[in-house]
Amino acid sequence: MRLLIDGAMVWDGTGALPFPGKVLVEGERITAIAPQSETVASNGAERLDAAGKFLMPGMVEGHAHLSFVDTPRGTYLGEIAPEDHALLTMDAARKLLGAGFTSACSAAAAKIRLDVAVRDAIDKGMIDGPRLLAASPELTVTGGLGDGRRLHLHQDSFGVAVDGPDEVRRMARLCLREGVDMIKLNISGELGTDSAPSIAAMMTDAEVAAGVEAAHTAGRRAAAHCRASDAVKRALRHGVDVIYHCDYADEEALDLLEAAKARIFTGPAIGLTVSRLESLRGDNTATGRRWLERMTPQFEATCRVHHEMRKRGIRVVVGGDYGFAANPQGTNARDLEHFVTHFGFSPSEALQAATRTGGEVMTRGHELGLVKPGYLADLLLVDGDPLKDVRVLQDKKRFAFIMKDGVRYVPCEGAPHVRRLH
Numbered sequence: 001m002r003l004l005i006d007g008a009m010v011w012d013g014t015g016a017l018p019f020p021g022k023v024l025v026e027g028e029r030i031t032a033i034a035p036q037s038e039t040v041a042s043n044g045a046e047r048l049d050a051a052g053k054f055l056m057p058g059m060v061e062g063h064a065h066l067s068f069v070d071t072p073r074g075t076y077l078g079e080i081a082p083e084d085h086a087l088l089t090m091d092a093a094r095k096l097l098g099a100g101f102t103s104a105c106s107a108a109a110a111k112i113r114l115d116v117a118v119r120d121a122i123d124k125g126m127i128d129g130p131r132l133l134a135a136s137p138e139l140t141v142t143g144g145l146g147d148g149r150r151l152h153l154h155q156d157s158f159g160v161a162v163d164g165p166d167e168v169r170r171m172a173r174l175c176l177r178e179g180v181d182m183i184k185l186n187i188s189g190e191l192g193t194d195s196a197p198s199i200a201a202m203m204t205d206a207e208v209a210a211g212v213e214a215a216h217t218a219g220r221r222a223a224a225h226c227r228a229s230d231a232v233k234r235a236l237r238h239g240v241d242v243i244y245h246c247d248y249a250d251e252e253a254l255d256l257l258e259a260a261k262a263r264i265f266t267g268p269a270i271g272l273t274v275s276r277l278e279s280l281r282g283d284n285t286a287t288g289r290r291w292l293e294r295m296t297p298q299f300e301a302t303c304r305v306h307h308e309m310r311k312r313g314i315r316v317v318v319g320g321d322y323g324f325a326a327n328p329q330g331t332n333a334r335d336l337e338h339f340v341t342h343f344g345f346s347p348s349e350a351l352q353a354a355t356r357t358g359g360e361v362m363t364r365g366h367e368l369g370l371v372k373p374g375y376l377a378d379l380l381l382v383d384g385d386p387l388k389d390v391r392v393l394q395d396k397k398r399f400a401f402i403m404k405d406g407v408r409y410v411p412c413e414g415a416p417h418v419r420r421l422h
């Protein structure tokens, strides 16, 4: 396959201004880029007239939960049979590709092999979806976020409860054996988990160390759910690679994050919070008002911390927690708008978080996330200018194509999916 994309405004993902140009794709890679005034030796490549359109790298979802099938509650995930769950996860992968995301770094699967099976099927070309880094379920402690059990009632959720370093190590090793790329540790609690609030660092130093050591020994990475400041520090102390949320990070935690910024990534996973707040503002029930009162200070803390992250140059990934009923799969591009509205990112900075930083969190910054010769041909050709208004990326009809590994996909009429062009 050889394709000359001719005349688009080319935005390369580095933050440089876009320019009218030509981009040559051969096979799965970008092989040449030139300003419009110059010629490119295209050797008979198919020419695509892209005048008036915007060409950018494919986006990367930095905190994916493809198996959280727009769930109304965590324990609903435990009620889905594995066979059905695999198909639903596959469906979410197709929706994510259709939303312009050509890669996804998972931040937990609801069952151990769901991400693994879908990742492998995508890699083999059996199903359409973004390239995926597979995660384990959320390793949590008894009573922590994701432990949905009660004494009288066994319920599975997205978490696996493990207590003490030996249990954490054993479960992490089991997940690694089954093929995950990332071990997820729930170090802090969460709003709505009464036995483990957001400000509590539930998982002990020894437990965190055991999980990270298991992942690193196997040559894989560890990610962590950390809202509490002590959870952030614990994650940093033991070498967690991707530290999500960080809402209540104090000055010392922010300094430590900054000192580790060449090594770590963060991500607010703000989409779910914004969607829930939007619906709660119209909810006048006592429960609705109570939730609004609880969520608002956490949201304000998230905004404060991620303004700081941006100023300190700490790498922040977009995306997160799409897959709940309030925040459905395929609406992930809303995150860029949230970065601009709530964290003070310019549109270019939000786009860089979704592309260049995304390539890095996929561990493939040397070949993913930029429009650059030699890089993988993951490209979006957009009708509109996201540097003026990032919301254009939320409208799937504006994608003239979504390209992954040099293969073009176009949105399906009336469906949140894509169709492969042959």
Ligand SMILES: [Zn+2]
Pocket: 063, 065, 107, 269, 320, 321
């Ligand atoms: Zn999450």
